[in-house]
Amino acid sequence: MALRPVQVNFKALDCEVVGRFWADALGWGVSSEGPGVINVEPGGDFVWPDPAVLCIDVVAVPEAKTATKNRVHLDFATTSAAHQAELVARLKTLGATPADVGQGDVPWTVLADPEGNEFCVLEPRETYRDTGPIAAVVADCVDPRAMARFWGEATDWDVREVADDRAVLRSARGVGPYLEFLRAPGPKTVPDRVHLDLLPYPGDDKAEEVARLRGLGATDLDLGQGDVPWTCLADPEGHEFCVLGRSS
Numbered sequence: 001m002a003l004r005p006v007q008v009n010f011k012a013l014d015c016e017v018v019g020r021f022w023a024d025a026l027g028w029g030v031s032s033e034g035p036g037v038i039n040v041e042p043g044g045d046f047v048w049p050d051p052a053v054l055c056i057d058v059v060a061v062p063e064a065k066t067a068t069k070n071r072v073h074l075d076f077a078t079t080s081a082a083h084q085a086e087l088v089a090r091l092k093t094l095g096a097t098p099a100d101v102g103q104g105d106v107p108w109t110v111l112a113d114p115e116g117n118e119f120c121v122l123e124p125r126e127t128y129r130d131t132g133p134i135a136a137v138v139a140d141c142v143d144p145r146a147m148a149r150f151w152g153e154a155t156d157w158d159v160r161e162v163a164d165d166r167a168v169l170r171s172a173r174g175v176g177p178y179l180e181f182l183r184a185p186g187p188k189t190v191p192d193r194v195h196l197d198l199l200p201y202p203g204d205d206k207a208e209e210v211a212r213l214r215g216l217g218a219t220d221l222d223l224g225q226g227d228v229p230w231t232c233l234a235d236p237e238g239h240e241f242c243v244l245g246r247s248s
Contacts, residue, residue: 002154002155002156002201003154003155003156003198003199003200003201003209003213003243004049004051004155004156004198004199004200004201005054005137005155005157005179005196005197005198006048006049006054006055006197006198006199006244007054007055007056007057007196007197008054008055008056008057008074008137008194008195008196008197009056009057009058009059009194009195009196009197009242010022010056010057010058010059010117010193010194011058011059011060011061011063011065011193011194012058012059012060012061012115013060013061013062013063013064013115014060014114014115015036015037015038015058015059015060016038017095017114017115018038018058018113018114018115018117019038019039019040019056019058020038021094021095021096021113021114022040022056022058022113023040024094025076025091025094025096025113025133026040026056026133026134027133028040028041028042028043028056029041029042029043035060036059036060037057037058037059037060038057038058039055039056039057040055040056040057040058041053041055041056042055049199050176051171051173051175051176052132052171052173052175052176053132053176054134054137054176054177057197064115065115065116065117065193066190068189068190069101069118069140070117070118070192070193070194071139071140071141071184071188071192071239072137072138072139072140072192072193072194072195072196072239073117073118073119073120073137073138073194074119074120074134074136074137074138074194075108075119075120075121075122075128075134075135075136075137075138076119076120076121076122076133076134076135077122077125077128077129077131077132077133077134077135078121078122078123078124079124079129080124081123081124083124084109084121084122084123084124087121088109088111088121091111091121092111095113095114096111096112096113096114097111097112098110098111098112099111099112099116099118101118107122107123108120108121108122108123109121117193117194120138122135127178128178130175131176131177131178132176132177134177135177135178136177136178136179136180137177137178137179137180137196138180138181138182139179139180139181139182139239140181140182140183140184140188141181141182141183141184141237141239142183142184142186142187142237143183143237144162144163144164144165144166144167144181144182144183145162145163145164145167146236146237147167147181147235147236147237148162148167148169148181150216150217150218150235150236151169151179151181151235152169153216154198154213154216154218154235155169155198156171156172157169157170157171157172157179158170158171158172160178164183165182165183166180166181166182166183167180167181168180168181179196187237187238188237188238188239191223191240192239192240195239195240195241195242196241196242197230197241197242197243197244198241198242198243198244199243199244200243200244206231206243206245209243210231210233210243213233213243214233217235217236218233218234218235218236219233219234220232220233220234221233221234221240223240228245229244229245230242230243230244230245231243231245
């Protein structure tokens with residue numbers, strides 16, 4: 001048994017504005033499964049879930065983002081220095097703003113979406129040549145090795161790299177974005193504004209999967225979600241994530 005990472009969830013005061021930003025940034029389309037929820041995914045003949053794509057869900061909440069840097073962010077892939085510069089310029093026209101998270105003089109560009117969610121536009125890297133527009137979902141953590149153990153057991157993704165300062169996972173099919181855990185000073189202090197959603201495989205029992213995650217060190221999380229078909233949990237360092245209740 002294992003779970004598939006299928007989408008990245010953003011909380012937003014204005015889900016339509018944030019959803020449209022990410023759709024335009026990625027060149028994807030938008031839809032909605034109901035009030036207060038915007039789905040961002042590739043158009044055409046795309047069928048969810050697909051191991052090569054992590055879609056984006058933007059959910060309306062009443063609280064604005066705090067000034068604290070998000071512990072989870074997205075990295076954009078680029079193919080050349082010119083592509084990087086063009087993408088940064090285009091994202092700014094869509095409403096992105098420069099962000100200072102203490103990065104100093106680095107070859108990537110740090111921006112924030114219209115509600116302040118930080119993300120990076122990376123310089124060209126061979127590692128991300130085949131990921132699609134999203135190179136990686138990146139999470140700050142205290143112990144990358146512990147995160148590799150938990151997420152490697154929790155999901156069907158392979159652990160590709162483990163070190164004291166970095167752990168990297170990717171779909172076992174060798175497609176789509178990476179999931180990276182980077183060592184950062186200090187523990188998590190505020191609720192995550194961005195998190196991963198996981199989906200059971202057809203035929204797998206969601207309740208059994210949730211129980212398995214608890215055995216790995218996940219804890220239950222009450223966000224005031226009430227009676228919903230998904231289950232909110234936190235990993236051993238407090239990163240929120242959801243196990244979805246629908247399958248395909």
